[in-house]
Amino acid sequence: MEEKIGFTLNGKPVTVMADGDRKLLWVLRTDLGLTGTKFGCGESFCGACTVVVDGEAVRSCQTSVREVSGKEVMTIEGLAKDGKLHPLQHYFMEHDAMQCGYCTSGMIMTAYALLQKKPRSTPSEVVAGMDDNLCRCGAHNRILLALADAGKQMEGGF
Amino acid sequence: MRDDQFWKADSSNDVTDFAVNRRDFMKIAGGGIIFLFTIDDLEALAQQRSGLNLATDFNAYLRIGADGRVTCYSGKIEMGQGVYTSLAQELADELDVSPDSVEMVMGDTDLCPWDMGTFGSMSTRFFGQALRTAAAEARNVLIEMASEKLKIDAANLTVSNGVISDKKDPKKKATYGELSEGKRIERHIGLKKLKAPSEFKVIGTSALRRDAELKVTGKAMYAGDIRLPGMLYAKILRPPAHGAKLISADLSEAKKVDGVQVVKDGDFIAVIHKFPDVAEAALGKIEAKFSPFEDHLDDKNIFEHFLKVADEGKVIAKTGDLPAGEKESSATFDQTYYNDYVAHSPIEPHTATASMEDGKLTIWASTQTPFPAKDEVARELGLEPKNVRIITPFLGGGFGGKSRNLQVVEAARLAKLTGKPVQVAWTRKEEFFYDSFRPAAVVKIRSGVSGTGAMSFWDYKVYFAGERGAVAPYNIRHHLTTAYDAGRRGGPGVHPFATGPWRAPGNNTNTFARESQIDIMAAKAGIDPLAFRLQNLTDKKLINVLNVAADKFGWSPAKGPSGRGYGIACGTDAGASVASIAEVKVNKSTGEVRVVRVVCAQDMGLAINPEGAKIQMEGCITMGMGYALTEQIHFKDGKILDTNFDSYELPRFSWLPKIETFLIEDKEADPQGGGEPAIITMGGALANAIFDACGARLFSLPMTAERVKEALKS
Numbered sequence: 097m098e099e100k101i102g103f104t105l106n107g108k109p110v111t112v113m114a115d116g117d118r119k120l121l122w123v124l125r126t127d128l129g130l131t132g133t134k135f136g137c138g139e140s141f142c143g144a145c146t147v148v149v150d151g152e153a154v155r156s157c158q159t160s161v162r163e164v165s166g167k168e169v170m171t172i173e174g175l176a177k178d179g180k181l182h183p184l185q186h187y188f189m190e191h192d193a194m195q196c197g198y199c200t201s202g203m204i205m206t207a208y209a210l211l212q213k214k215p216r217s218t219p220s221e222v223v224a225g226m227d228d229n230l231c232r233c234g235a236h237n238r239i240l241l242a243l244a245d246a247g248k249q250m251e252g253g254f
Numbered sequence: 255m256r257d258d259q260f261w262k263a264d265s266s267n268d269v270t271d272f273a274v275n276r277r278d279f280m281k282i283a284g285g286g287i288i289f290l291f292t293i294d295d296l297e298a299l300a301q302q303r304s305g306l307n308l309a310t311d312f313n314a315y316l317r318i319g320a321d322g323r324v325t326c327y328s329g330k331i332e333m334g335q336g337v338y339t340s341l342a343q344e345l346a347d348e349l350d351v352s353p354d355s356v357e358m359v360m361g362d363t364d365l366c367p368w369d370m371g372t373f374g375s376m377s378t379r380f381f382g383q384a385l386r387t388a389a390a391e392a393r394n395v396l397i398e399m400a401s402e403k404l405k406i407d408a409a410n411l412t413v414s415n416g417v418i419s420d421k422k423d424p425k426k427k428a429t430y431g432e433l434s435e436g437k438r439i440e441r442h443i444g445l446k447k448l449k450a451p452s453e454f455k456v457i458g459t460s461a462l463r464r465d466a467e468l469k470v471t472g473k474a475m476y477a478g479d480i481r482l483p484g485m486l487y488a489k490i491l492r493p494p495a496h497g498a499k500l501i502s503a504d505l506s507e508a509k510k511v512d513g514v515q516v517v518k519d520g521d522f523i524a525v526i527h528k529f530p531d532v533a534e535a536a537l538g539k540i541e542a543k544f545s546p547f548e549d550h551l552d553d554k555n556i557f558e559h560f561l562k563v564a565d566e567g568k569v570i571a572k573t574g575d576l577p578a579g580e581k582e583s584s585a586t587f588d589q590t591y592y593n594d595y596v597a598h599s600p601i602e603p604h605t606a607t608a609s610m611e612d613g614k615l616t617i618w619a620s621t622q623t624p625f626p627a628k629d630e631v632a633r634e635l636g637l638e639p640k641n642v643r644i645i646t647p648f649l650g651g652g653f654g655g656k657s658r659n660l661q662v663v664e665a666a667r668l669a670k671l672t673g674k675p676v677q678v679a680w681t682r683k684e685e686f687f688y689d690s691f692r693p694a695a696v697v698k699i700r701s702g703v704s705g706t707g708a709m710s711f712w713d714y715k716v717y718f719a720g721e722r723g724a725v726a727p728y729n730i731r732h733h734l735t736t737a738y739d740a741g742r743r744g745g746p747g748v749h750p751f752a753t754g755p756w757r758a759p760g761n762n763t764n765t766f767a768r769e770s771q772i773d774i775m776a777a778k779a780g781i782d783p784l785a786f787r788l789q790n791l792t793d794k795k796l797i798n799v800l801n802v803a804a805d806k807f808g809w810s811p812a813k814g815p816s817g818r819g820y821g822i823a824c825g826t827d828a829g830a831s832v833a834s835i836a837e838v839k840v841n842k843s844t845g846e847v848r849v850v851r852v853v854c855a856q857d858m859g860l861a862i863n864p865e866g867a868k869i870q871m872e873g874c875i876t877m878g879m880g881y882a883l884t885e886q887i888h889f890k891d892g893k894i895l896d897t898n899f900d901s902y903e904l905p906r907f908s909w910l911p912k913i914e915t916f917l918i919e920d921k922e923a924d925p926q927g928g929g930e931p932a933i934i935t936m937g938g939a940l941a942n943a944i945f946d947a948c949g950a951r952l953f954s955l956p957m958t959a960e961r962v963k964e965a966l967k968s
Contacts (some may be wrong), residue, residue, distance in 0.1 A: 117534075129481065131472070131479035131481070134478075135603075137680070137682040137898050139898050171472070173472050174858060184470075185467075185471060188469075189462065189463075192466065194466065195602070195869065196470075196601070197465065209913070223910075227907045228906075232600055233334045234905070235873070236910050
């Protein structure tokens with residue numbers, strides 16, 4: 097049954113009329129037209145669909161839209177502020193930390209939640225935090241370099 | 255495109271069957287200059303390079319707008335390999351414009367010159383050279399025009415960033431945009447040679463990816479991100495097993511779902527809805543019965559099956575006399591190597607969005623082969639090819655798997671049937687089910703070594719992997735290489751599902767088998783595996799990459815197994831020579847292998863974007879760990895038992911070794927392949943490192959913990 101569900105999306109309030117059981121991924125990509133969040137596996141194994149809900153990285157393919165009612169949802173489209181790229185975006189570019197780019201949104205959103213909590217995460221904490229995000233092209237080492245640099249800047253309160 | 259044509263074009267390091275459809279070169283829309291040159295030398299250049307024919311018509315490659323901006327048209331596609339960046343570099347350098355002024359249009363069958371597809375590490379090797387030649391020609395025509403306009407001898411003009419000026423008086427100048435404005439230029443001039451390496455301003459200098467900003471902001475468009483007014487999402491009824499036929503389907507419950515339309519065209523049944531998730535849920539309500547699959551092949555008995563169905567074999571290389579070689583041997587070796595089926599697993603599944611308007615189909619497709627896809631759609635739907643346009647947005651990975659265009663035909667069919675724009679995006683389960691896997695394969699090697707450590711004979715038989723990389727690069731007086739197969743697609747009755755090209759097709763299997771056998775021989779002869787290779791090689795490039803890798807790794811000679819866990823492998827692919835040295839740790843109680851470090855040296859001639867080339871090497875090393883250690887498709891009776899990344903394990907962050915890559919700088923040499931070569935070494939380097947660590951020799955890929963444990967017991 098369709099219901100009215102309201103939440104904050106990238107800093108702005110939105111309301112959707114949707115069956116509350118529908119997954120956030122599809123509501124974002126179709127109803128709301130934000131296609132930066134990707135479908136990869138549909139069962140939370142790859143992380144391409146990761147978004148940040150109330151500061152936590154979640155798999156939007158496994159999260160119902162009802163679950164985010166009243167919460168703050170951030171997607172890749174909401175990361176840059178006033179036209180200025182977030183340090184994670186900046187350093188992903190600086191380190192060429194992607195190839196096909198399809199996992200990139202999920203990588204950045206996972207990293208965002210991780211580094212917001214602890215910008216100076218140790219290398220092993222970063223690896224553990226990113227480990228369930230899959231990249232088939234093999235950009236892993238460069239992604240870790242980007243996280244290390246972005247973390248330093250995020251510590252400064254970006 | 256017929257499979258056999260594809261096979262011929264993609265089966266070896268050299269391309270000999272690359273036909274060009276000249277009719278399509280003229281299709282360029284919009285304003286700006288259209289150059290119409292005949293560059294005979296371009297063809298000669300192409301033919302020098304293995305008989306390849308490329309577009310001779312200039313307008314196929316580039317257009318200069320009145321504003322001076324340059325559009326580059328390429329039938330190649332960007333799937334992560336970086337040609338979106340490196341082709342722009344090549345064009346910018348030869349044309350003498352800023353790379354920032356170049357726009358890339360790729361994989362659009364209405365706008366770009368015909369291209370067979372993006373595979374075989376051929377974009378830079380072949381298309382890039384043609385693009386450079388075309389740009390060099392354009393630059394010279396523009397200089398000629400400027401000379402006439404400014405009334406200054408061409409020899410006294412200089413070009414920089416799209417501005418042609420008098421060397422003595424820079425105020426006397428003409429821009430490319432001014433020269434081109436409102437005119438269509440049809441000049442035919444002879445070939446002007448490509449820039450010498452000393453003249454490069456952009457080529458050979460590392461550039462960051464041009465698509466990075468789009469990709470970090472979520473703005474990069476992939477086929478599934480195309481949204482058209484009134485577009486519907488389709489989910490298609492699939493059989494439970496390959497070979498299973500539909501007997502009956504009860505559609506009544508699915509039809510009851512609000513807003514759902516069920517499309518049935520023979521056995522082809524699809525559910526469409528404005529939301530993909532609702533379509534998928536409705537699809538689940540279809541009660542369908544399928545016939546059982548008759549075959550009883552599985553991932554265990556497939557190898558026995560291969561040896562039964564193999565053809566009489568084709569000799570692909572032969573020198574000397576094997577029995578004579580056996581007589582010269584002080585030790586002989588007879589081994590069989592295996593590898594399982596492997597999936598491509600791009601993170602973006604096969605996707606296509608199709609729209610039919612006024613009898614013309616436009617399809618945004620995740621494909622490595624837009625032009626063959628166009629032909630296939632036209633054929634399947636009974637349309638004129640001119641009424642089918644494929645547009646290729648960014649691909650979320652390909653690795654050879656997106657050379658098959660089933661989803662493109664499906665989306666086209668549904669758009670035609672419904673009259674509405676339709677998107678088909680496969681689920682991960684569909685992606686595993688319909689993947690054209692890297693074929694499982696068998697390699698049998700009999701070989702010998704003389705008392706002095708020379709390779710005395712080599713009898714090599716490869717079954718179903720493909721020929722690429724099968725011929726050993728070593729100096730062996732008596733050798734015979736035989737391929738038993740009908741290409742990696744097998745032929746009827748060989749594979750129970752689709753198989754096809756997988757990054758460096760054939761060569762991963764062949765290099766694993768060969769380099770393992772070399773190590774076995776070196777160990778038996780009591781010779782350090784690096785020294786053994788060097789002793790049996792005369793190929794200067796291979797010797798060099800081995801020496802560079804060894805030097806950077808800090809190799810010190812030892813007879814294997816040394817306990818250090820060092821493994822070495824080398825080979826050639828797509829014109830490049832590569833050597834890798836790996837260090838592993840083996841947990842003897844669990845059999846788990848941890849790769850600690852990989853050093854890789856590669857000679858690929860001129861590297862257009864050296865950092866981009868290194869990124870590809872890193873990708874090869876990482877992806878290579880997957881086929882070497884964990885990736886295998888489990889199947890039984892036509893069913894693909896792996897449906898997601900829980901059982902099919904890809905390399906991940908926690909696996910990462912320290913990766914060090916080294917390019918042999920050779921700007922004078924022609925560019926060679928870069929997207930595939932380094933991956934060929936990973937099976938052999940890791941197998942040899944595992945042996946060196948613990949004395950266990952693995953003969954099957956992947957070298958799972960279970961298999962390592964088993965090998966440790968014997």
